[in-house]
Amino acid sequence: MTVSHRRAPLLVDDVESALAILRRHGLRASAARRVVLESLFAAEGPISAEALADGLPGRVPRSDLASVYRNLEVLEQLGIVRHVHLGHGPGLYTLAGTAEEYLVCESCHVVRTVAPSTLAGVRDAVREASGYQAGFDHFPIVGLCPGCAARRSHGE
Amino acid sequence: MTVSHRRAPLLVDDVESALAILRRHGLRASAARRVVLESLFAAEGPISAEALADGLPGRVPRSDLASVYRNLEVLEQLGIVRHVHLGHGPGLYTLAGTAEEYLVCESCHVVRTVAPSTLAGVRDAVREASGYQAGFDHFPIVGLCPGCAARRSHGE
DNA sequence: TTAAATGCAAAGCTTTTGCAATACT
DNA sequence: AGTATTGCAAAAGCTTTGCATTTAA
Secondary structure (H helix, E strand, O other), X not given: OOOOOOOOOOXXXXXXXXXXXXXXXXXXXXXXXXXXXXXXXHOOOOEEHHHHHHOEOOOEOOOOHHHHHHHHHHHHHOOOEEEEOOOOOOOEEEEOOOOOEEEEEOOOOOEEEEOHHHHHHHHHHHHHHHOOEEOOOOXXXXXXXXXXXXXXXXXX | OOXXXXXXXOOOOOHHHHHHHHHXXXXXXXXXXXXXXXXXXXXXXXEEHHHHHHOEOOOEOOOOHHHHHHHHHHHXXXXXXXXXXXXXXXXXXXXXXXXXXXXXXXOOOOEEEEOHHHHHHHHHHHHHHXXXXXXXXXXOEEEEOHHHHHHHHOOO
């Protein structure tokens, strides 16, 4: 069975629920998928495929990077996982149920994670200016964070 | 001589002015740099390093991709060139003097280029929501364009 | 003359693909 | 049993680096 197009984000509580979704779609609850899901649930925020392949010291065994990418794609198409591009560097993966949006400082590169409601006014302004329905969960808002902006205007 | 950090965007009228800036910094006005600059002036919008290396049929000879990247970096540090990341795919380069910002549709991938004034309200909203000084000239605003948004809400 | 810049080749990093072997259901 | 999935190896796409040679100043 093949999953053809991306589902809406799914709020999934734990690894077992995620595996149940896979099975419901005729896909398999393999060990490698368990590994990816456990690390995703354990992660504090978006995490790279490389880091997922490394597993968790003691708890989760490492697995093959190519399989990690393939599994992330499947999980993403099911709506269980999504990925985000925070500046340069590799794509980062997170559970799709965590509705979060991102701001990245282009000077100090710190990532700020906010609830979607925080940026409601920004979305409104984008719609007004352009008609676009913006989202900052796949590509972040990039700019100077307050600290770097101040530093810069004081001529440092 | 080495250029260490990025200058403010420079409005440069033509290839000769750009080469003059290079010389003023103790750098050389080489043939390969002329080539990159001519293609940048001829380009309609942001263009990839690969495309710059290809030259222009008949007018501009092709040059080495590694040199193109090196020259783009020098030109960028001088404030003559900037680059933008429009979704996946390679980085795209353009003259820094063209103050433009970008919106990309995450469904049809069309790039919309706007004058910075268009997004003044968005910048205000970002500052209000987060204190960030946003800019959409390096990473674009990503969302659904009006067409794709309509299509999607009609359940296609 | 001499240091900057080039061209070529090789490597680095992220991601994808092919394929025979393996393991879910 | 049958096929989805894995692991490994190789390649693809973008970008950077090393180095001997060329070239602008």
